[in-house]
Amino acid sequence: MQVLSAGDHKFLLLELDPEFVGNIARQAGFEYRIEDNPRWLCLDLLAADRQAPLLLFDAADPGNLGWFSRCQFYVDGQSGSVLQTPISLANQKDRSGHMLPHSIRLQIAKELPASYRLPGKQPVNEQMVYHVLVNFLNALLNTGVGVCGGPVVKPLAGRSEAIGTRN
Numbered sequence: 001m002q003v004l005s006a007g008d009h010k011f012l013l014l015e016l017d018p019e020f021v022g023n024i025a026r027q028a029g030f031e032y033r034i035e036d037n038p039r040w041l042c043l044d045l046l047a048a049d050r051q052a053p054l055l056l057f058d059a060a061d062p063g064n065l066g067w068f069s070r071c072q073f074y075v076d077g078q079s080g081s082v083l084q085t086p087i088s089l090a091n092q093k094d095r096s097g098h099m100l101p102h103s104i105r106l107q108i109a110k111e112l113p114a115s116y117r118l119p120g121k122q123p124v125n126e127q128m129v130y131h132v133l134v135n136f137l138n139a140l141l142n143t144g145v146g147v148c149g150g151p152v153v154k155p156l157a158g159r160s161e162a163i164g165t166r167n
Contacts, residue, residue: 001125003114010114014086014126016041021108024130028137041108044092046100047141053101053156055139056089059146070143073136077150084119085132086112091154101156104140108133 002013018034018041025032025045035042047054059074073082080088092103108129116124118132139145147155 004111012112012114012116012124014110014112014124014129016108016110016126016129020130021133024133025137028134029141030137037110039109039111041110043106043108045104045106045137046092047102050102050141054104055141055144056104056147056153056156057144058155059148071139071146072143073139074146074148075153077147077153079150080153082136082145083148085136086116086124086129087132087136089153091156099154099156104156 001015004011004013018036021041021043022032022034025043029047029049030045031048032046033044035044056075059071073085075082075089080090082089086109088107088109090105090107092100092105094100112124118124118128122128136145144157147153
């Protein structure tokens with residue numbers, strides 16, 4: 001980790017190891033593709049052997065109350081930010097524009113403000129980001145991640161609002 005100064009602003013530059021991140025994804029049960037950029041690390045993740053969709057659910061639906069009470073991660077549905085982490089999430093779509101229930105895209109920020117803190121006011125470093133990533137991937141597979149409002153990130157599991165008529 002390095003500290004960058006740009007005028008009056010200070011930033012933390014995380015030195016994330018793409019190979020180590022790939023090992024985390026593989027151990028969690030995902031197939032992955034990594035794109036390394038100086039400002040972020042992007043992962044396309046696919047849970048190919050999974051029968052059920054990834055546990056990304058609509059936190060506002062009362063029918064998902066059981067999931068909501070167990071999850072430790074929430075995604076801002078407007079921006080895709082995983083709250084209180086340097087991770088952003090996006091849905092993956094097939095060629096016809098339908099959501100892929102076993103696939104997501106994650107982006108991990110490498111540049112963060114020097115004042116950035118993880119939950120519990122923990123300072124951020126590479127080891128903490130790896131730890132958060134392990135917990136987040138396990139939550140997608142086992143306990144659930146809530147999507148809070150917004151049209152950008154769509155839930156993949158549980159009940160969600162359906163538009164149009166039902167058969």
